[in-house]
Amino acid sequence: MASATGAASHPVPPSLSLPPSQFARLQPHAYLLAHLSPPAASNQPSIRANGRASSQFRVTSANAGSLTHTNGSAVVRMGDTTSVCGVRAEILRTEDIASWSVSRTSNEASNKRRRLAELNEKPNEEDEDTAADDEEDRAHIEDLNLLVPNLSLSTGCAPGFTPGAPPSALAQSLSHQLLSLLHSTRLVRADDLRIWYQPPSLGPEELERHNDDEQMDVDPNPSGGVEDHKNREIKGFWVLYIDVMIISLAGNPFDAAWASVLAALRDTKLPRSWWDVDSEMILCSDNVSEASKLSLRGLPVASSFCVFEADAAAGWRAVVIPDAEEQKARSQKKGSQQRWILADPDGYEENLGQERICLVVDKEKGGKGKTVVLKMEKHGGWTVDTDDLRQLVDISARRWDEMKRILDQC
Template sequence: MASSSASTAAPAAPNSLSLPPSQFARLQPHAYLLAHLSPPSSSNQPSIRANGRAPSQFRVTSANAGSLTHTNGSAVVRLGDTTAVCGVRAEILHTDDIASWSVSQSTNANKRRRIGESEKETEAKDEEDRAHIEDLNLLVPNISLSTGCAPGFIPSAPPSALAQSLSHQILSLLHTSRLVQAEDLRIWYQPPNLGPEEAQQHNDEEQMDLDAGANEEETKPAEIKAFWVLYIDIMLISLAGNPFDAAWASVLAALRDTKLPKAWWDVDNESILCSDDVKESQKLSLRGLPISSSFCVFEADAAAGWRAVVIPDAEEQKVQDSKHGSQQQKWILADPDGYEEGLVQERVYLVVDKEEGKTVIVKMEKLGGWTVDSEDLRQLVDISAQRWDEMKRILDQC
């Protein structure tokens, strides 16, 4: 009896101070991420995020074009657990339905008559292209988050502030990058020249008009009869952080997949006709390949952002700290997920392109905070250039 009781050991009491990682992440999210990014110096481990990525590492990205039917172009882009679906629909806008079309055409004609130098003619043409794209609203992006993509977005709900902000960002980038050329969206009509045989078929009054205009140019100028309007619809079917990069990548892939049917002005019916032959359709000739890269700044001091708002001389305090060598510890995280976005206040958006091997900054935005300096921005441009090479390879394969 004594031996049996001695062999039966009592179970060890659980440590009441230990918490599973999942509960620690929910109760103390800032401390949980900080513990990953700043491991003990004795461990000799590099900084790693809670999701297992390095600070400058992007999530696994995939793209698939031509996924939707009944669209002129479509694509599905997955950035980690964030997935965006984009479809491009092309509709015809007749110039007769544009109230200010006759006035704008006469103004542009007068400008072209006054300009004689080729360089100024090019500038006038670029300005006309910009006016057609922006003033006539030929590009209409719309993003929808009311798909149950995240717990905070209820299906069939009205557009949220985030959805409207993302739609405005995409439209602004489409205009800034001048990605779509206005010439691809114009539907032209070349009036025929009336020869001698055709002139005899007109009455005397028309014949007098022809005689009066005999000294004019034989070839009549081409006329723009209509435009293609591209409705760019983006739906986020899952949202786990960084929605802008995923949405913009889906727009790029869908526009690269877009084909517009051959269209012409039919004089007899006085309307625009389109060809049913798919072989006659043409792709858009896009300008470059602007790629967006998003970053966020995580600070070791959780109250740094609040202190910058409360203390009037926060900027002076930052300069003094840098002089004394007490620099605030920070990490710039590429492609933040939803968990990381809830812990940061300062964000950086970079859109870059490459021309003849040189990196070109198309757009740059920095929101909230003052920790990112010029040296950090140079490093982010280099990281964005590497991201451009990766995204180009992905988009070329889709």
């Protein structure tokens, strides 16, 4: 009883230190800075608050074919950010396109120019054909809106997204970024979306019965060549509605959304379709084995970064042009760690980083060739220089290898 009375009369004084969770909420900048720049006497490595290194991405997983009522689907998870993408294909008939007669006239002009190049046997014939095909692909996909991405942030994916609210500015911005990247990378080929009709041609026997003199102009070889497809017509297009939903948002939604779009398009299959002359409509086959996958151009992978500065006021200070001495002092001070470029930032780090970089890279020859930068976007600051961008390209190239392995296994 004496010990119990003594313990009650001398209570334990409350601790004056804050737990890490409360310290992170009250002083987020100081909390992240303490992890990235620990005291030299502590012998602790420089790591982020989430335990990752500066150039380390979150654990990524992908699963394709998760949705049943779509032509292609995928679920991609990067850390606690999860994106679901479903691709639905619908038929757009050319007779429903108001400007199709004008575009068909331009296509006939390009085909005529191509036939003239074949007759003249120009040395740059292949280049002209490739340029004409690329322009035709761009005109069909962009002008006819054959790719329609739409991103939505589901209710409860993050605090602040309440039910019944209109689409946020973030969702609209991400939808526009997806559409812009689909067009700039030319990921989907327009030829995979075209529905052709080949008019029947009279064979040699029919022509011989009608006119024996014209028998010499008939090619008896029925194999498919250039002349066999000269008179074929486009009767419709496949329109791909790419619906993306972020069901869990914990930072860097664009990389997760774009990865889910890549995985879903690689999983997309279009049924065999043809123009039926009797019913004058486009018919599709129910046989799943006859469906064909999209032949995508490469594998563009997006990698996002943010810059965290040790000086919390560096973001809102007025920008002045330094003189020679000040610029020299800044370059010398740059040797000390005053900023960190963080790969794949989470929601906590995005609120503290003011400068952001997004790189989209691809590798030629299925990963065995050189790295090609398809997009480079930087905004919000001025601290990242050319050397930093070169390092980020190398990091993005390693990220490409990792994403290719993940997408090939899903």
